[in-house]
Amino acid sequence: MTTDHRTQQSTPALDRRATAVAHPNIALIKYWGKRDEQLMIPYADSLSMTLDIFPTTTTVRIDSGAPADEVVLDGSPAGGERRQRVVAFLDLLRQLAGRTERAHVDTRNSVPTGAGLASSASGFAALALAGAAAYGLDLDATALSRLARRGSVSASRSVFGGFAICHAGPGAGAAADLGSYAEPVPVAPFDVALVVAIVDAGPKAVSSREGMRRTVRTSPLYPSWVASGRADLAEMRTALLRGDLDAVGEIAERNALGMHATMLAARPAVRYLAPVTVAVLDSVLRLRADGVGAYATMDAGPNVKVLCRRADADRVADTLRDVAPGCAVVVAGPGPAAAPDPGSRP
Numbered sequence: 001m002t003t004d005h006r007t008q009q010s011t012p013a014l015d016r017r018a019t020a021v022a023h024p025n026i027a028l029i030k031y032w033g034k035r036d037e038q039l040m041i042p043y044a045d046s047l048s049m050t051l052d053i054f055p056t057t058t059t060v061r062i063d064s065g066a067p068a069d070e071v072v073l074d075g076s077p078a079g080g081e082r083r084q085r086v087v088a089f090l091d092l093l094r095q096l097a098g099r100t101e102r103a104h105v106d107t108r109n110s111v112p113t114g115a116g117l118a119s120s121a122s123g124f125a126a127l128a129l130a131g132a133a134a135y136g137l138d139l140d141a142t143a144l145s146r147l148a149r150r151g152s153v154s155a156s157r158s159v160f161g162g163f164a165i166c167h168a169g170p171g172a173g174a175a176a177d178l179g180s181y182a183e184p185v186p187v188a189p190f191d192v193a194l195v196v197a198i199v200d201a202g203p204k205a206v207s208s209r210e211g212m213r214r215t216v217r218t219s220p221l222y223p224s225w226v227a228s229g230r231a232d233l234a235e236m237r238t239a240l241l242r243g244d245l246d247a248v249g250e251i252a253e254r255n256a257l258g259m260h261a262t263m264l265a266a267r268p269a270v271r272y273l274a275p276v277t278v279a280v281l282d283s284v285l286r287l288r289a290d291g292v293g294a295y296a297t298m299d300a301g302p303n304v305k306v307l308c309r310r311a312d313a314d315r316v317a318d319t320l321r322d323v324a325p326g327c328a329v330v331v332a333g334p335g336p337a338a339a340p341d342p343g344s345r346p
Helices: 080-098 121-132 141-149 173-179 206-216 222-242 244-262 276-291 310-323
Strands: 017-022 026-027 034-036 047-052 057-062 072-075 102-111 162-165 183-184 192-198 295-297 302-309 328-332
Touching: 017 121, 026 222, 026 244, 026 295, 047 080, 047 222, 057 121, 072 080, 072 121, 072 244, 080 102, 080 141, 102 121, 121 141, 141 183, 162 222, 192 310, 222 244, 244 295, 244 302, 276 295, 276 310, 302 310, 310 328
Parallel strands: 072 102
Antiparallel strands: 017 057, 026 047, 047 162, 057 102, 162 183, 192 302, 192 328, 295 302
């Protein structure tokens, strides 16, 4: 992480707090795999839509007298890897700010954590914005995106509203760190909705990190999928400029299915698709056969997201509820950029 935007505090102690809200995003072009896990540099560019549902609210309070960081997730102390990731991010903030004070972090997710519903994207985007403010860092949107990426690659995109692209960046080390960030994508006005079928809200049996490592290391399909993703990305950007939802949906669906194919080809296979997932995917095909422009995408998990026109969203949602009784179905649209909470105080 570069330090061009560092603001050094002159006071001997820092006792501040800041609160930020960020929303998850769903990648329409996936990256799935990191070439540098320490700097969180992806192998491939990715492109996503930030949603207007499931926000994360994070408060960072600097406590100059605290002996250690305290991390609270959804009302309970966080432990294990979740705590370690937050503390490592706080260490990065302290390094950039030239500070040593510990912090209390309180994060509230309105979406289940670790279920493939992009809670890490909204979580680290909110933590980056709140943490930077609390530690006195003055960051522009690009620098904030780079910072959020160090917690989660997808978080770099949740810094922005609407559609955003995360650049994988060239080279390695500092050059890659500088070149890997997200920025908004130009889009023609078009009415789009994303219908989310929450097939299973529980934590995944194989984490995204482990799934990526195994796929990159062992799947013979991975290099070809990364190469095809470059063409998918170029076509997706053109389709968004035209406001062509059907083209956007077709590209997103093939990119997601290709990603899951690379996982299935890993040794041993990484399989996130449940029987209900397949039933939902089949229902999307039937909707298209009936003339409804509906297209599926999936991340690391069994949950299915269906792109469609806003006018068709209720019909798509009803269809998914019929196919997956008992599963929650939620309709989303393009959402806002990460922002300070209006009630936050310094």
